[in-house]
Amino acid sequence: MTHSPILQVRGLRKYFDITRGLFSRVVGHVHAVEDVSFEVGRHEVLGVAGESGSGKTTIGRSVLRLVEPSAGEIVFDGKDVLGFDNAAMLRFRRTAQIIFQDPYASINPTMTVGQVIAEPLRVQKIASGSELADRVAQLLTDVSLPVDFARRRPRDLSGGQRQRVVIARALAVEPRFVVADEPVSALDVSIQAQIINLLEELKERRSLAMLFISHDLAVMEYLSDRIAVIYLGRIMEIGPSRQVVAAPRHPYTEALISAVPDDTGNRKRIILQGDAPSPIAPPSGCVFRTRCRYALPACADEVPPLREVAPGHWKACYRDDVPTSS
Amino acid sequence: MSARPDEPLVRVENLDVTFRIRAAKVSAARAVSFAIRKREVVALVGESGSGKSTIGLSLLGLLAPGVAAVSGSIRIVRKSGRIFEIIGARDRQMLHVRGNDVAMIFQEPMSSLNPIYRIGTQIAESLRVHRRVSQRDALVEALRLLTLLGVPSPEKCLQSYPHQLSGGMRQRAMIAMALSGQPALLVADEPTTALDVTIQAQIVDLLKSVQQDTAMAILFVTHDLGLVGEVASRVLVMYAGEIVEEGPVRQILTRPRMPYTKALIASRPRLGGERRKINAIPGTVPDLTMLPAGCSFHPRCAFAVQGLCDRTAPALEEIRAGWRVRCHRWREIQETGA
Numbered sequence: 001m002t003h004s005p006i007l008q009v010r011g012l013r014k015y016f017d018i019t020r021g022l023f024s025r026v027v028g029h030v031h032a033v034e035d036v037s038f039e040v041g042r043h044e045v046l047g048v049a050g051e052s053g054s055g056k057t058t059i060g061r062s063v064l065r066l067v068e069p070s071a072g073e074i075v076f077d078g079k080d081v082l083g084f085d086n087a088a089m090l091r092f093r094r095t096a097q098i099i100f101q102d103p104y105a106s107i108n109p110t111m112t113v114g115q116v117i118a119e120p121l122r123v124q125k126i127a128s129g130s131e132l133a134d135r136v137a138q139l140l141t142d143v144s145l146p147v148d149f150a151r152r153r154p155r156d157l158s159g160g161q162r163q164r165v166v167i168a169r170a171l172a173v174e175p176r177f178v179v180a181d182e183p184v185s186a187l188d189v190s191i192q193a194q195i196i197n198l199l200e201e202l203k204e205r206r207s208l209a210m211l212f213i214s215h216d217l218a219v220m221e222y223l224s225d226r227i228a229v230i231y232l233g234r235i236m237e238i239g240p241s242r243q244v245v246a247a248p249r250h251p252y253t254e255a256l257i258s259a260v261p262d263d264t265g266n267r268k269r270i271i272l273q274g275d276a277p278s279p280i281a282p283p284s285g286c287v288f289r290t291r292c293r294y295a296l297p298a299c300a301d302e303v304p305p306l307r308e309v310a311p312g313h314w315k316a317c318y319r320d321d322v323p324t325s326s
Numbered sequence: 327m328s329a330r331p332d333e334p335l336v337r338v339e340n341l342d343v344t345f346r347i348r349a350a351k352v353s354a355a356r357a358v359s360f361a362i363r364k365r366e367v368v369a370l371v372g373e374s375g376s377g378k379s380t381i382g383l384s385l386l387g388l389l390a391p392g393v394a395a396v397s398g399s400i401r402i403v404r405k406s407g408r409i410f411e412i413i414g415a416r417d418r419q420m421l422h423v424r425g426n427d428v429a430m431i432f433q434e435p436m437s438s439l440n441p442i443y444r445i446g447t448q449i450a451e452s453l454r455v456h457r458r459v460s461q462r463d464a465l466v467e468a469l470r471l472l473t474l475l476g477v478p479s480p481e482k483c484l485q486s487y488p489h490q491l492s493g494g495m496r497q498r499a500m501i502a503m504a505l506s507g508q509p510a511l512l513v514a515d516e517p518t519t520a521l522d523v524t525i526q527a528q529i530v531d532l533l534k535s536v537q538q539d540t541a542m543a544i545l546f547v548t549h550d551l552g553l554v555g556e557v558a559s560r561v562l563v564m565y566a567g568e569i570v571e572e573g574p575v576r577q578i579l580t581r582p583r584m585p586y587t588k589a590l591i592a593s594r595p596r597l598g599g600e601r602r603k604i605n606a607i608p609g610t611v612p613d614l615t616m617l618p619a620g621c622s623f624h625p626r627c628a629f630a631v632q633g634l635c636d637r638t639a640p641a642l643e644e645i646r647a648g649w650r651v652r653c654h655r656w657r658e659i660q661e662t663g664a
Contacts, residue, residue, distance in 0.1 A: 051522035158610045188373040189549055190626075193593035193606035215523065222595035222604065245598045259527035260597050261552030271531055272524045274478060275492045 004078065005039040006177055006209045007063060012036040012072035014058050018280065031279045032058040034233040034287075036072075037306075040177070045203065045210040047224030047241065049217055049256070053279060055233035060179040060213045064096055065089065076177070094124055097170040101182035103162035107154045113140075113165050114150030120172045139168040143198060160191035164198065171202065179211045184219060196223060217260055221245045226312075229253045232279055232287040235306060239313030249315040252288045254323040286317070294322040329403040334361035335510055335543050336385065336428075341398035341413075343380050343389060350615040354380040354394070356567045359642075362511065364403075367537060367544045369558035369575065371551060375611050377567040378547045382513045385545065386430050387412045387420045402427055405510065425456050425507035433516040435496035439488040445499045446484030449506060456507035471502040476532060494525040498532070505536065512537075515547040530556055551591060555579050560648075563587050566612050566622040569642060573649035583651040585627045585659065621654070629659050 013036075015029040033055045040046045050056040061067045063074055065081060074081040076096065084092055097120075100106040107116055117136045121127045127135050137147045143164040154162060163183065170178055180199065184192040196219060203210060214220045220227060221241050228238040229252065237250035248254045258270040272291045277283055286304050289295040299318060306314040343355040355377040362368050372378040383389050389396050400412040404427050412423065432438045440448060449471065450464035459467065465484065472480035475498045488496055497517060504512055514533065518526035534557065537544055546557050554561050554575055561578050563571040563586065571584035582588045592605045609626040612618055618625055624635040634654055642652045653659075 051524060160610060188611065189551075189590060190373055190593055190607040191610065193604045194608075196595070196604065197606050217523075218595045218597040221597055255524060257597065259523045261526075261530075261550060261556050262597070269527060269531070271527055275494060275525070 003042075005044075006042045006077055007040040007211075008073075008075040009039070009059075009063060010037045010073040010075075012059065012062055012074070013070045014055070014062055014067060015070045028280050031233050031282055033062065033069075034282070035303075036230075036233070036235055038228055038235065038238060040209050040211060041225075042176075042209055043203075043207045044226070045212050045224045047220040047227040048211060048213045048230060049215065049220055049227055050230035051215060051256075051276065053232075053276060054230040055279070056213045056215075056230050057181055058233075059230070060098070060181050060211055063211065064098055064179055065092075066098070090124070093120075094126075094173045095175050096177045096179070097173065097175040098179045098181065099163075099166055099170050099183045102186050103159055103166050104186070106166055107162060109154050111154075112150065113145075113152050113154065113157070116154070116165055117150070117168045117172055120169060124173055126173060135172070139172055142171065142202070143168045158191075159187050160194055163187060163195050167195075167198065167202070171206070174206070175208070177209045177211075179213065181213045182215070183212075185214065185216065192219070199223065217245065217257060229256065232276060232282050234287055234303075235314075235316060236288060237313075237315045237317075238306070239310070239315075243310065243313055248323060249309050249313065250288075250317050251292045251294050251323055255291075294319055328407050329409050333403055333409070335364045335366075335403050336362045337399070337401045338381075338385075339399040339401075341381070341384060341400065342396070343377070343384060344395045345393065346395070347615075352614045353567050353617065354614060355384070358398075358564075358567075358569055360562055360569065360572060362543050362545060364510065365537075365541045365543055366560065367546060367558045369554040369561045370545055370547045370564065371549065371554055371561060372564035373549055373611055375566070375614060376564040378549075378564050379515055380567075381564075382430065382515045382545065382547050385412065385428055385511070385513050386424055387415055388430075402511070425452065425504075425509065427507075427509055428511040428513065429504040429507060429509040430513040430515065431497070431500045431504050431517050433519050435493065435500045435520075436488060438500055439496060441488055443487075444484065445486050445488065445491070449484075449499065449502050452503045453506045467506075468502065471505060472498065475502055475536070476528070492525075493521050494528060497521065497529055501529075501532070501536070505540070508540065509542060511543045511545065513545045513547065516549070517546075518553070519549070526553075533557070551579065551594065563590075566617060567614060568622065568652065569650070570623065570652045571650065572642070573646075577649065583645060583649075583656045583659075584653050585629045585655075586623045589626075589628070621652070629653075629655050631655070 012033055014033040016032055017026045018028040020027045036059060048056045048059060062069045114136050117139050118132050121132055121135055136150050140147050140149055145164050184195045212224050224241045227241050227244045229236045231252050236252045245257060248257055255270045255272050258267060274291060277290055283290050285300040285302055289299040304316045304318045306316045308314050339359050341355055341358040345352040345354055370378045396413055401409050404410050410423055446465055446468050449468035450461060453464040453467055468484060469480050472483050477483045477498055518529050558575050561575045562569050565586050571587045582591060589607045593607055595604050607626050612622055620636040620638055621640050624630040640652050640654045642650045644650050
């Protein structure tokens with residue numbers, strides 16, 4: 001057993017072509033992910049926080065090669081994921097899985113719950129026959145669903161029950177790494193807590209590593225060991241969860257945390273002006289500078305590199321003297 | 327009938343709304359009673375299926391008789407000072423009330439705006455419905471409203487089609503339309519749920535400042551308890567079509583009495599708060615076509631007792647001035663923390 005991280009991502013980039021006309025001429029690119037590097041330790045949960053269009057979902061899909069990265073390096077368990085052939089990809093899918101946001105869109109409505117959960121086991125030739133049925137029953141139990149749910153159709157299930165099925169399907173192949181892309185966002189508040197607790201329990205029991213993608217900082221702080229904050233495809237800040245939330249070092253993180261509704265009414269609000277710029281033509285230099293209240297003329301010149309400001313806590317901002325509120 | 331000076335702006339009494347879906351009857355709202363005073367911001371909280379949107383639609387008289395059976399009373403004090411009964415009102419009368427006395431904004435501004443007309447045209451249209459003004463004056467007023475609402479380049483926004491705007495800008499356009507009739511009550515149905523958190527902060531801020539400038543009342547419908555503390559002074563908590571707790575926001579968020587409110591608060595991780603285990607509420611929201619006997623929350627309630635909670639439906643009891651709770655056991659469980 002090594003102490004090396006289970007996942008290393010270096011210089012990840014993903015551009016989507018913008019095409020126009022009859023011959024789909026490429027007229028521009030969406031810079032969805034721009035030079036992103038991070039690691040996920042074994043048994044670690046790394047939270048990826050960002051607003052819509054930040055590129056957080058593309059990061060999650062890229063590391064599993066559900067979308068093909070434009071550039072960069074993805075090393076999983078010491079192996080180069082982007083160099084995998086089909087056979088190696090199939091083996092990779094046994095160790096790395098994904099849980100999607102919308103449990104209504106990510107389950108085939110014509111299959112029974114049992115078939116949904118059994119599918120990865122059949123594809124990977126892990127089990128068949130009565131052993132397959134036993135495995136499905138065990139997985140249903142693991143996600144606290146009654147065993148007889150195997151015969152039901154997805155339409156008979158509530159949103160929370162569907163998300164349990166999606167989790168059972170992801171865990172069927174006994175992966176060591178899971179990308180959870182907004183796994184509770186589509187659920188009611190009272191159901192969210194059930195799924196959060198289930199994820200935490202499964203993570204402990206199966207010693208999973210996880211990339212937890214969310215826009216909900218409270219849920220993220222609760223589940224993650226470390227948090228990476230993404231804005232316009234770039235990491236603005238990455239560090240231990242408690243530190244990032246309690247003492248954010250990047251102006252964007254500061255604003256993001258201040259915007260979270262607070263029922264005590266004590267949190268000081270920083271209202272960001274305007275909308276995020278388009279990822280088709282991101283600003284020069286620091287991508288956040290157009291909405292940053294601390295921006296200096298020099299921020300337009302070059303992209304600030306991530307630098308360590310406390311042990312394990314990095315930020316991509318030139319200024320040492322901000323934020324001032326924390 | 328003219329209103330007395332102390333009459334609340336809106337008084338909802340015994341509102342029942344039942345939808346008929348094939349053979350089944352869905353009771354979306356049951357014996358709902360509450361009032362909103364002038365200039366008051368009230369939050370209406372609940373999960374999906376709790377009936378909170380149904381209440382919002384009822385206040386606008388938007389539930390057509392063929393769609394839902396509506397009974398009870400919703401009386402609003404009109405600008406003229408006269409009291410108007412919304413339930414059973416004729417469409418033609420309702421046209422005058424809607425927009426002028428009570429207006430509504432919705433969760434998804436994209437589906438509430440007409441995609442083929444420019445924003446300016448749409449705001450001008452709603453202005454001209456409410457006031458006798460020329461198209462030119464209406465556009466000038468639309469520009470003024472958008473400027474007031476913090477739209478960065480309002481002239482450009484007037485010329486834009488909905489798809490050319492961001493979610494936050496579209497919601498501002500919706501708010502401009504809602505404000506065009508200078509209503510005394512704005513029903514805001516999850517107005518920030520589809521928006522990013524930094525944009526949500528902008529819109530919440532905006533609604534608060536507009537509310538203070540215009541002295542209108544707001545019924546803020548939301549599923550987000552955190553937001554409740556930000557916007558409202560009083561909160562109504564709904565579960566399965568009923569109000570289960572009502573009272574001042576601060577007290578209810580810190581010392582809830584109804585087990586559902588307690589459980590809802592305990593089920594949310596708190597950002598930057600002390601690390602505590604969150605408690606999930608077991609089970610799911612009941613099927614509104616087959617409500618449980620007794621208290622509708624009892625199958626999921628940690629405090630439910632057999633023979634009582636599963637048999638007798640609790641009444642909404644006033645436990646202190648302005649604080650009402652629907653629970654048989656609130657006296658015994660009040661000392662346990664949330």
